[in-house]
Amino acid sequence: MAGAPPFPQPSGLQAWLLSAEPNSRWQARLGRGYLGWRSFTKNPLAVLGLAIVILLVLVAAFADFIAPYSPIVGGDLRTERLLPPSETYWLGTDDQARDIFSRIIYGSRITLFVVILVSIIATPVGLLVGTVSGYLGGWVDTVLMRITDIFLAFPRLVLALAFVAALGPGIENAVIAIAITSWPPYARIARAETLMIRNSDFIAAVKLQGASTPRIIMGHVVPLCVSSLIVRVTLDMAGIILTAAGLGFLGLGAQPPMPEWGAMVATGRNYLIDQWWVAAMPGIAIFVVSLGFNLLGDGLRDVLDPKAAK
Amino acid sequence: MTSSTAIGSGGHDALRFYLTKTVQFIAVLATTLFGLVAVTFFIGRVVPIDPVIAIVGDRASPQVYERVRQELGLDLPLLQQFWIYLKKAATGDFGNSVLTTNPVMTDIANVFPATLELATLGTLIGVVFGIPLGILAAVKRGSLIDQFVRLLGLVGYSVPIFWLGLMGLLLFYAKLDWVAGPGRLDVTYSYLYTPVTNIVLLDTAMQGQWDAFWDALWHIILPASLLGYFSLAYISRMTRSFMLNELAQEYVIAARVKGLSEMRVIWRHALRNAAVPLVTVIALSYANLLEGSVLTETVFAWPGLGQYITNSLQNADMNAVLGGTLVIGATFVVLNLVSDLLYRLLDPRTR
Numbered sequence: 001m002a003g004a005p006p007f008p009q010p011s012g013l014q015a016w017l018l019s020a021e022p023n024s025r026w027q028a029r030l031g032r033g034y035l036g037w038r039s040f041t042k043n044p045l046a047v048l049g050l051a052i053v054i055l056l057v058l059v060a061a062f063a064d065f066i067a068p069y070s071p072i073v074g075g076d077l078r079t080e081r082l083l084p085p086s087e088t089y090w091l092g093t094d095d096q097a098r099d100i101f102s103r104i105i106y107g108s109r110i111t112l113f114v115v116i117l118v119s120i121i122a123t124p125v126g127l128l129v130g131t132v133s134g135y136l137g138g139w140v141d142t143v144l145m146r147i148t149d150i151f152l153a154f155p156r157l158v159l160a161l162a163f164v165a166a167l168g169p170g171i172e173n174a175v176i177a178i179a180i181t182s183w184p185p186y187a188r189i190a191r192a193e194t195l196m197i198r199n200s201d202f203i204a205a206v207k208l209q210g211a212s213t214p215r216i217i218m219g220h221v222v223p224l225c226v227s228s229l230i231v232r233v234t235l236d237m238a239g240i241i242l243t244a245a246g247l248g249f250l251g252l253g254a255q256p257p258m259p260e261w262g263a264m265v266a267t268g269r270n271y272l273i274d275q276w277w278v279a280a281m282p283g284i285a286i287f288v289v290s291l292g293f294n295l296l297g298d299g300l301r302d303v304l305d306p307k308a309a310k
Numbered sequence: 311m312t313s314s315t316a317i318g319s320g321g322h323d324a325l326r327f328y329l330t331k332t333v334q335f336i337a338v339l340a341t342t343l344f345g346l347v348a349v350t351f352f353i354g355r356v357v358p359i360d361p362v363i364a365i366v367g368d369r370a371s372p373q374v375y376e377r378v379r380q381e382l383g384l385d386l387p388l389l390q391q392f393w394i395y396l397k398k399a400a401t402g403d404f405g406n407s408v409l410t411t412n413p414v415m416t417d418i419a420n421v422f423p424a425t426l427e428l429a430t431l432g433t434l435i436g437v438v439f440g441i442p443l444g445i446l447a448a449v450k451r452g453s454l455i456d457q458f459v460r461l462l463g464l465v466g467y468s469v470p471i472f473w474l475g476l477m478g479l480l481l482f483y484a485k486l487d488w489v490a491g492p493g494r495l496d497v498t499y500s501y502l503y504t505p506v507t508n509i510v511l512l513d514t515a516m517q518g519q520w521d522a523f524w525d526a527l528w529h530i531i532l533p534a535s536l537l538g539y540f541s542l543a544y545i546s547r548m549t550r551s552f553m554l555n556e557l558a559q560e561y562v563i564a565a566r567v568k569g570l571s572e573m574r575v576i577w578r579h580a581l582r583n584a585a586v587p588l589v590t591v592i593a594l595s596y597a598n599l600l601e602g603s604v605l606t607e608t609v610f611a612w613p614g615l616g617q618y619i620t621n622s623l624q625n626a627d628m629n630a631v632l633g634g635t636l637v638i639g640a641t642f643v644v645l646n647l648v649s650d651l652l653y654r655l656l657d658p659r660t661r
Contacts, residue, residue: 149338150345153643154635155601158619159349162635165623166353242470246605249472250620265473269609272476273484280480283473290468 036303046299052292060108067102071259074098082275092277094267096257100278103259104285110260111289114175114244115237121179123233126186131221133187134194135213145191151184157243164252171254174247178240189232193225227304235297238290245286261286331654339647346639347399350632351392404633409625414633418615422637423508424494425607425614429599431511431534436541436595441588443542444549448557449576459546466543471602475536475609482532490528492611499525533610537602541595548591552584559583586657593649597642 018035022028040046059066074080074097083093091100133144151159156178163177197203198221206220247253248262256263261282268279362379370378379385383394398404404414447459482488490496495510499522503514511530514523556562557580565575604616611617615634622630 153342154639158638162353165631245470286470294468
């Protein structure tokens with residue numbers, strides 16, 4: 001997002017940003033970004049979502065300074081196991097006498113790692129498959145879309161389960177499995193966008209100038225698909241987090257002693273009735289972060305893709 | 311979807327339309343199922359767990375190892391292996407489960423009714439509560455109930471289902487004692503009836519074992535409500551958006567101008583048109599619950615397909631995992647296609 005000046009600044013930067021006759025491409029872009037930001041901030045829930053996501057990033061970045069205890073090494077097993085929330089241990093301790101608050105803080109790194117990696121892997125794949133299939137059409141389109149449909153035919157968690165079962169449990173394999181199950185919807189969206197772009201005049205003009213097919217796809221089709229894809233990926237991030245947490249809960253994601261939130265809930269399951277906080281606290285963290293991404297995604301959709309909003 | 315339109319006139323066109331649609335339907339079903347089998351075969355081949363060792367153990371002599379390897383057909387070329395796998399898959403043979411030693415399909419047939427029972431009750435709850443809530447939200451747009459439906463949807467998309475299940479157990483079972491704990495039936499009742507359909511609620515009711523019936527209901531109510539909540543969140547959101555769409559149409563204005571009561575306009579006119587896309591939504595939500603059941607069954611120790619898959623996973627029982635994955639995938643595909651077909655059948659405009 002563009003740097004936003006404080007609101008009560010009537011002229012100067014704001015006027016420059018909102019100018020109807022921008023002097024440079026940069027000014028026009030910044031101006032558009034500013035307008036988008038203004039309509040985004042009108043939606044308080046979207047701002048809340050953004051705040052949660054920023055908080056997640058900050059917490060992950062500064063976990064070393066925020067967490068009061070080690071996430072891996074516990075305290076005294078005789079006296080500090082399964083303590084309820086208190087002033088020393090804000091969210092209580094788990095069965096290994098580890099501070100749950102510190103583990104949740106460090107766990108944000110794993111969550112962020114999964115979300116970023118999955119979107120880095122899955123988005124380009126979906127984008128490429130979708131644009132190529134939409135632009136070329138014909139049998140390429142048929143084959144690629146059939147493959148996409150097959151992957152769409154599996155429920156996400158179940159397919160991810162099968163892949164993790166094959167690759168072996170672990171956080172990297174969980175990321176790969178989730179990425180494999182994530183790209184098909186992106187390919188669908190990119191294809192739909194491409195079909196609309198394909199026959200427009202500017203593509204014909206580029207073609208007449210002699211641009212090659214890869215150049216048209218990469219240089220002219222892909223950039224136009226990005227904004228609707230960003231919305232979809234952001235809305236999807238909550239789903240990615242939930243799937244990763246589900247895999248962790250089943251013991252197939254991050255392995256102990258990593259402080260993965262889903263795995264932490266699984267541990268807490270054994271102490272559910274008497275020490276409820278062990279399971280409850282990490283679940284709240286998952287919920288809040290997914291909520292943040294959902295709110296942010298809704299807000300972005302309203303700004304970037306108004307026709308999709310209902 | 312490829313769109314093919316039947317242009318022209320005459321009585322044969324409708325028939326031809328349905329014929330081409332049916333052929334297309336079968337073609338899509340066949341290629342997708344083929345793809346599902348190919349994907350599971352591929353997963354089974356990249357597996358680092360040696361399937362031979364899983365059967366003979368790591369202390370077997372090389373001769374035994376080699377014999378079992380040949381029996382499993384692992385010495386054949388990959389394409390030939392795939393062909394054999396495909397032929398077996400077509401007859402429903404996915405090998406034996408290492409864990410239970412039964413054929414995987416027998417196991418799945420045993421556990422599937424439990425999942426079906428749970429998912430059906432969940433969808434029922436979603437439909438019964440979700441549709442009226444969605445209609446109310448659409449009619450009273452912007453009101454408190456509209457906000458409430460929005461909140462339900464938002465929470466439904468954000469909350470981890472396994473965590474909500476655990477919290478439900480903590481609150482309603484451990485603290486309040488309103489419902490029974492994990493499992494499907496108390497041990498005391500489990501021999502009082504003979505499993506016929508393997509759907510406990512149905513079996514006990516048909517055999518007049520009302521005590522067992524109530525106990526089964528006592529057990530299923532929490533996991534079914536949990537799944538029902540996710541179904542409700544989805545169905546109410548979609549109902550709301552379909553109804554808003556219909557209420558903005560001109561025929562609604564015409565009905566109001568005619569002087570029809572608001573109740574009649576909403577329930578007889580608008581809802582009837584919104585019902586067509588709703589059918590597909592309900593089918594999709596039912597398919598989604600199959601996925602949700604994997605985690606829910608683990609939390610509630612519910613002896614269904616989801617628990618079967620996760621149990622097999624933990625014991626590196628790949629035949630069972632792949633068979634279960636394939637069954638869920640196939641059910642998913644069929645439900646999706648059926649919903650698509652229903653949509654076309656119910657809505658003449660799509661023809």
